[in-house]
Amino acid sequence: MSPSFDISQFGIVAEDEYTHPFSPDHADWNESYFFDWYSEDATFAGHCRVGWHPGQNRVLFWLFVYHNQEWLMIEEYRLPLSALQLDSTGKAFNYEGWGLEFSYTPGEPLLNGTLDVSGFARVISGQRLGMVLPVALNLTLEAVAPPHSRGAGEVESHSAQGYSTNRYEQPIKAECAATIDGHAQTCQVRGERDHSWGPRPWDMEWSFLVINNEDFSLQATVVRIPEWPPIKMGYFKGADGEMLNLTDVDFQVDYNAGAPEQAVQGKISLSCENDTVISADLIPVTGTEIDITHTFASPRRTEYRRSLVQCRFHGEHEGVVSPGWFECNRNVTDDTVENN
Incomplete structure (x- = not known):
């Protein structure tokens, strides 16, 4: 088919x-x-x-x-x-x-x-x-x-x-x-x-969200590369609609440096190319830290974590509660609260 x-x-x-x-x-x-x-x-x-x-x-x-x-x-x-x-x-x-x-x-x-x-x-x-x-x-x-x-x-x-x-x-x-x-x-x-x-080169920071359920799928990324402005991109696709590019990604989240299993929580807001705004509360379920120390020219630890999360959506998708993944890589000198 x-x-x-x-x-x-x-x-x-x-x-x-x-x-x-x-x-x-x-x-x-x-x-x-x-x-x-x-x-x-x-x-x-x-x-x-x-x-x-x-x-x-x-x-x-x-x-x-x-x-x-x-x-x-x-x-x-x-x-x-x-x-x-x-x-x-x-x-x-x-x-x-x-x-x-x-x-x-x-x-x-x-x-x-x-x-x-x-x-x-x-x-x-x-x-x-x-x-x-x-x-x-x-x-x-x-x-x-x-x-x-x-x-x-x-x-x-x-x-x-x-x-x-x-x-x-x-x-x-x-x-x-x-x-x-x-x-x-x-x-x-x-x-x-x-x-x-x-x-x-892995010497950069990023935050990444992916959600996929029967109603819609989305992926949103913020990348920070030294000497570059933040790169924000991703997509949103309703079950019966076209896949749309994101024009803005805003992660208003708190990072918990001391607890990889509960590493992140907060709010997200995503803007699509058709001016639709997708917003949700993000709640941690569980997660782990992943070893990428070996990827750097001079090996070092960063907070590279992948969290299983639940997102409670608002607006057009009010009432939808969906699992997803939130991934981030942060330098360990960063504050535990960051506004993307």
Whole structure:
């Protein structure tokens, strides 16, 4: 059946489902695939990132799964690039070794696909804190809207002469089959995936919100790059409407530096290109801190956190309460209250 949307609405083409040539002149070149998901009641959720740095000869992988009030985590940031297979046997990427396997198999490009992960995860919160448990996950996803992109952008450090550099975000619905320590369950979930390629210096701050439910999907980002004004972008798409660019993003939120599991709360206000304003209260459910110390030229800690949240919407969407994800990366010297 044909999709109800044009996958190329924002300039992304079917070939962008797969991997891209990289510039050997950029040690920080990174290509990555990211997936997140959550159940409607926010009791089951997770996110997975697979990225590779050809100039550093390594693969970065993480998997975080939230289930039964426990967080389970696999972080592997120094896997050998030589062990990663790209664009082989129908898979965009495939890794297998030392008790860890992960792959992504596109179906119809930019429309559906399957993420598979299996390995051993450490419990980092909850009743079984500290245990290492076997985990297997299958995420069979279907796009609910076109991939959204604002193009390669104008930031010089994110471009490479003669090479395609870009990223896209795409809302999805999926069936997630997970087996944790021998106990299997299957959930219907929603979330988002993204795919990015190009030079990617991590020395910047950002805040990021994604919401996806039966009524609408949205993604909003504020990026702060040294010597640049804040970059604000994203999209909003009603269930039966066109995907719209955001023209303004305002996160009026408090950050809790001392509690990664309750890292953020406050209000959001998003303006669309048709002058619609989307507003909501943001309430934390749970969350974790993620290790990106190794991505900086001089390794250091930042507050890089991903929070499962509930948003209570107002105005046109009064009464809608939806789970979502709020991600932020902040320098540790920042105040715990920040107005974006």
